[in-house]
Amino acid sequence: MSAKRRIAVLGSRSVGKSSLIIQYCQNEFVESYYPTIESTFAKSVPFKNAEYDCEIIDTAGQDEFSILNSKHAIGIHGYVLVYSVSSRNSFDMIQIVYDKIIDFCGVSNIPCVIVGSKIDLDKSRQVRPDEGQKLAKANESAFIETSAKTNTNVAKVFELCLAEIEKRTPSSQTEPPVSRCLIM
Ligand SMILES: Nc1nc2c(ncn2[C@@H]2O[C@H](COP(=O)(O)OP(=O)(O)OP(=O)(O)O)[C@@H](O)[C@H]2O)c(=O)[nH]1
Numbered sequence: 001m002s003a004k005r006r007i008a009v010l011g012s013r014s015v016g017k018s019s020l021i022i023q024y025c026q027n028e029f030v031e032s033y034y035p036t037i038e039s040t041f042a043k044s045v046p047f048k049n050a051e052y053d054c055e056i057i058d059t060a061g062q063d064e065f066s067i068l069n070s071k072h073a074i075g076i077h078g079y080v081l082v083y084s085v086s087s088r089n090s091f092d093m094i095q096i097v098y099d100k101i102i103d104f105c106g107v108s109n110i111p112c113v114i115v116g117s118k119i120d121l122d123k124s125r126q127v128r129p130d131e132g133q134k135l136a137k138a139n140e141s142a143f144i145e146t147s148a149k150t151n152t153n154v155a156k157v158f159e160l161c162l163a164e165i166e167k168r169t170p171s172s173q174t175e176p177p178v179s180r181c182l183i184m
Contacts, residue, residue: 002044002051007161008072010097011082012090013061016117019148020082021058024158029149036060047162054158062093068100078111078165080157083132085116085145086124091131098139111164112141115157120147 009017018036023029025041041056059072081097083090094114101110114136116127129145136143142160146153 002053004053004055005077005162005165006055006057006075007078007080007158008057008059008076009080009082010059010062010072010101011115012063012084012087012093015061015082015084015087015090016148017061017082018058020080020115020117020146020154020157021056023148023151023154025056027151029151043158045158045162047159048166052162054162056158062097064093064096068097068104070104073101073104077169078113078161080113080115080161081141082115082117083127084118084121085127085132086118086121088126091116091127091135094135095139098141109140111161111168112139113157113160113164114139114141114143116143116145118147118149119145119152120149 009021011017013035014033019029021041025043036058037060039058041058043054043056045052045054057072079101081094083094098112102108114132116129116132132145133143142164144153144156144160146157148154
Protein backbone atom coordinates (compact mmCIF):
# COMPACT_ATOMS: atom_id res chain seq x y z
CA MET A 1 0.00 0.00 0.00
CA SER A 2 1.37 3.40 -0.88
CA ALA A 3 1.73 6.04 1.81
CA LYS A 4 -0.44 9.11 1.62
CA ARG A 5 1.22 12.51 1.84
CA ARG A 6 -0.78 15.71 2.11
CA ILE A 7 1.16 18.78 0.99
CA ALA A 8 -0.12 22.37 1.31
CA VAL A 9 1.20 25.11 -1.00
CA LEU A 10 1.07 28.59 0.51
CA GLY A 11 2.39 32.09 -0.25
CA SER A 12 1.32 35.57 -1.40
CA ARG A 13 -1.18 36.10 -4.19
CA SER A 14 -0.06 35.57 -7.74
CA VAL A 15 3.40 34.15 -6.95
CA GLY A 16 2.65 31.12 -9.13
CA LYS A 17 1.38 28.49 -6.66
CA SER A 18 -1.28 27.14 -9.05
CA SER A 19 1.11 27.29 -12.00
CA LEU A 20 3.69 25.24 -10.11
CA ILE A 21 1.15 22.58 -9.18
CA ILE A 22 -0.46 22.47 -12.64
CA GLN A 23 2.94 22.16 -14.31
CA TYR A 24 3.77 19.31 -11.93
CA CYS A 25 0.46 17.43 -12.14
CA GLN A 26 -0.72 18.22 -15.67
CA ASN A 27 2.45 19.28 -17.53
CA GLU A 28 1.11 22.57 -18.77
CA PHE A 29 1.60 26.27 -18.16
CA VAL A 30 -1.23 28.81 -18.30
CA GLU A 31 -0.25 32.41 -18.98
CA SER A 32 -3.54 33.93 -17.79
CA TYR A 33 -4.18 34.53 -14.10
CA TYR A 34 -7.16 33.02 -12.24
CA PRO A 35 -7.06 33.63 -8.49
CA THR A 36 -7.45 30.38 -6.57
CA ILE A 37 -10.06 29.82 -3.92
CA GLU A 38 -8.88 26.34 -3.10
CA SER A 39 -8.31 23.17 -5.05
CA THR A 40 -6.73 19.80 -4.47
CA PHE A 41 -4.63 17.82 -6.93
CA ALA A 42 -3.57 14.20 -6.73
CA LYS A 43 -0.39 12.62 -8.02
CA SER A 44 1.31 9.34 -7.43
CA VAL A 45 5.03 9.92 -6.93
CA PRO A 46 7.77 7.28 -6.87
CA PHE A 47 10.39 8.35 -4.36
CA LYS A 48 13.23 6.33 -2.80
CA ASN A 49 11.86 2.87 -3.64
CA ALA A 50 8.37 3.72 -2.44
CA GLU A 51 5.24 5.05 -4.06
CA TYR A 52 3.52 8.04 -2.46
CA ASP A 53 -0.07 9.11 -3.03
CA CYS A 54 0.33 12.86 -2.87
CA GLU A 55 -2.56 15.17 -2.30
CA ILE A 56 -1.45 18.70 -3.13
CA ILE A 57 -3.56 21.52 -1.74
CA ASP A 58 -3.53 24.77 -3.70
CA THR A 59 -4.58 27.66 -1.45
CA ALA A 60 -5.79 31.22 -1.98
CA GLY A 61 -2.92 33.71 -1.64
CA GLN A 62 -2.16 34.91 1.88
CA ASP A 63 -1.17 38.32 3.19
CA GLU A 64 0.00 39.46 6.62
CA PHE A 65 -3.62 39.86 7.78
CA SER A 66 -4.96 36.48 6.70
CA ILE A 67 -5.77 34.00 9.39
CA LEU A 68 -4.31 30.57 8.83
CA ASN A 69 -7.05 28.18 7.76
CA SER A 70 -7.03 25.21 10.14
CA LYS A 71 -7.38 22.96 7.06
CA HIS A 72 -3.87 24.08 6.13
CA ALA A 73 -2.40 22.99 9.42
CA ILE A 74 -4.29 19.90 10.55
CA GLY A 75 -3.52 16.66 8.73
CA ILE A 76 -0.83 18.25 6.56
CA HIS A 77 2.45 16.33 6.26
CA GLY A 78 4.53 18.96 4.51
CA TYR A 79 4.53 22.53 3.23
CA VAL A 80 5.66 24.29 0.07
CA LEU A 81 6.00 28.03 0.73
CA VAL A 82 6.28 30.02 -2.49
CA TYR A 83 7.50 33.56 -3.19
CA SER A 84 8.30 35.14 -6.52
CA VAL A 85 11.95 36.16 -7.06
CA SER A 86 10.53 39.28 -8.72
CA SER A 87 8.59 40.37 -5.61
CA ARG A 88 10.34 41.42 -2.41
CA ASN A 89 6.95 41.63 -0.67
CA SER A 90 6.15 38.02 -1.42
CA PHE A 91 9.57 37.03 -0.01
CA ASP A 92 8.85 38.91 3.22
CA MET A 93 5.55 37.00 3.53
CA ILE A 94 7.32 33.64 3.81
CA GLN A 95 8.53 34.13 7.38
CA ILE A 96 5.10 35.45 8.38
CA VAL A 97 3.31 32.41 6.96
CA TYR A 98 5.91 30.02 8.41
CA ASP A 99 5.47 31.54 11.88
CA LYS A 100 1.68 31.30 11.62
CA ILE A 101 1.94 27.58 10.85
CA ILE A 102 4.34 26.74 13.67
CA ASP A 103 2.31 28.84 16.12
CA PHE A 104 -0.88 27.08 15.09
CA CYS A 105 0.65 23.61 15.27
CA GLY A 106 2.57 24.28 18.47
CA VAL A 107 5.81 22.87 17.05
CA SER A 108 9.26 24.39 16.60
CA ASN A 109 9.62 23.51 12.93
CA ILE A 110 7.73 21.84 10.08
CA PRO A 111 8.70 19.79 7.00
CA CYS A 112 8.97 22.62 4.51
CA VAL A 113 10.42 23.66 1.15
CA ILE A 114 10.85 27.36 0.43
CA VAL A 115 10.48 28.07 -3.28
CA GLY A 116 11.67 31.14 -5.20
CA SER A 117 9.46 31.07 -8.31
CA LYS A 118 9.49 32.75 -11.76
CA ILE A 119 13.27 32.66 -12.28
CA ASP A 120 12.65 33.10 -16.01
CA LEU A 121 11.86 36.74 -15.13
CA ASP A 122 15.51 37.30 -14.32
CA LYS A 123 15.50 40.92 -15.47
CA SER A 124 13.00 41.89 -12.80
CA ARG A 125 14.61 39.89 -9.99
CA GLN A 126 14.29 41.53 -6.55
CA VAL A 127 15.42 38.63 -4.34
CA ARG A 128 18.86 37.02 -4.69
CA PRO A 129 19.25 33.21 -4.43
CA ASP A 130 21.49 33.54 -1.35
CA GLU A 131 18.72 35.43 0.48
CA GLY A 132 16.31 32.55 -0.14
CA GLN A 133 18.95 30.07 0.94
CA LYS A 134 19.60 31.97 4.16
CA LEU A 135 15.89 32.18 5.01
CA ALA A 136 15.50 28.44 4.42
CA LYS A 137 18.51 27.63 6.59
CA ALA A 138 17.19 29.79 9.44
CA ASN A 139 13.92 27.82 9.32
CA GLU A 140 15.47 24.34 8.85
CA SER A 141 13.77 24.13 5.45
CA ALA A 142 14.87 23.01 2.00
CA PHE A 143 15.26 25.68 -0.69
CA ILE A 144 14.95 25.77 -4.46
CA GLU A 145 14.35 28.28 -7.24
CA THR A 146 11.94 27.36 -10.04
CA SER A 147 10.10 28.43 -13.13
CA ALA A 148 6.71 26.88 -13.86
CA LYS A 149 6.86 28.56 -17.27
CA THR A 150 10.05 26.82 -18.41
CA ASN A 151 9.43 23.76 -16.19
CA THR A 152 12.67 24.31 -14.29
CA ASN A 153 13.05 22.40 -10.99
CA VAL A 154 9.29 21.85 -10.67
CA ALA A 155 9.37 18.12 -9.84
CA LYS A 156 12.34 18.79 -7.55
CA VAL A 157 10.11 20.92 -5.28
CA PHE A 158 7.88 17.97 -4.44
CA GLU A 159 10.78 15.52 -4.12
CA LEU A 160 12.42 17.88 -1.62
CA CYS A 161 9.14 18.12 0.25
CA LEU A 162 8.82 14.32 0.46
CA ALA A 163 12.43 14.20 1.70
CA GLU A 164 11.70 16.78 4.41
CA ILE A 165 8.61 14.83 5.47
CA GLU A 166 10.64 11.61 5.43
CA LYS A 167 13.27 13.10 7.77
CA ARG A 168 10.57 13.44 10.40
CA THR A 169 7.94 10.79 9.46
CA PRO A 170 9.07 7.30 8.36
CA SER A 171 7.18 6.03 5.27
CA SER A 172 5.51 3.36 7.41
CA GLN A 173 3.70 6.10 9.31
CA THR A 174 0.64 7.55 7.60
CA GLU A 175 -0.60 10.20 9.97
CA PRO A 176 1.25 13.50 10.39
CA PRO A 177 2.52 14.16 13.92
CA VAL A 178 -0.25 15.35 16.20
CA SER A 179 -0.03 18.95 17.32
CA ARG A 180 1.45 19.35 20.78
CA CYS A 181 -0.90 22.24 21.42
CA LEU A 182 -3.02 21.76 24.55
CA ILE A 183 -6.34 23.45 25.14
CA MET A 184 -6.73 24.07 28.86
N1 LIG B 1 6.98 34.32 -16.19
C1 LIG B 1 6.38 33.49 -15.33
N2 LIG B 1 5.10 33.70 -14.98
C2 LIG B 1 4.53 32.84 -14.10
C3 LIG B 1 5.24 31.72 -13.57
N3 LIG B 1 4.40 31.06 -12.74
C4 LIG B 1 3.23 31.73 -12.77
N4 LIG B 1 3.30 32.80 -13.59
C5 LIG B 1 2.22 33.75 -13.90
O1 LIG B 1 1.89 34.46 -12.71
C6 LIG B 1 0.46 34.66 -12.63
C7 LIG B 1 -0.07 34.09 -11.34
O2 LIG B 1 0.09 32.69 -11.35
P1 LIG B 1 -0.78 31.71 -10.44
O3 LIG B 1 -0.20 30.36 -10.60
O4 LIG B 1 -2.23 31.87 -10.72
O5 LIG B 1 -0.45 32.30 -9.00
P2 LIG B 1 -1.07 31.86 -7.57
O6 LIG B 1 0.03 32.00 -6.59
O7 LIG B 1 -1.71 30.53 -7.67
O8 LIG B 1 -2.16 33.00 -7.35
P3 LIG B 1 -3.39 33.03 -6.23
O9 LIG B 1 -4.31 31.94 -6.59
O10 LIG B 1 -4.00 34.38 -6.36
O11 LIG B 1 -2.78 32.88 -4.90
C8 LIG B 1 -0.14 34.01 -13.88
O12 LIG B 1 -0.34 35.00 -14.86
C9 LIG B 1 0.93 33.03 -14.34
O13 LIG B 1 0.93 32.81 -15.72
C10 LIG B 1 6.60 31.52 -13.97
O14 LIG B 1 7.30 30.59 -13.59
N5 LIG B 1 7.11 32.45 -14.86
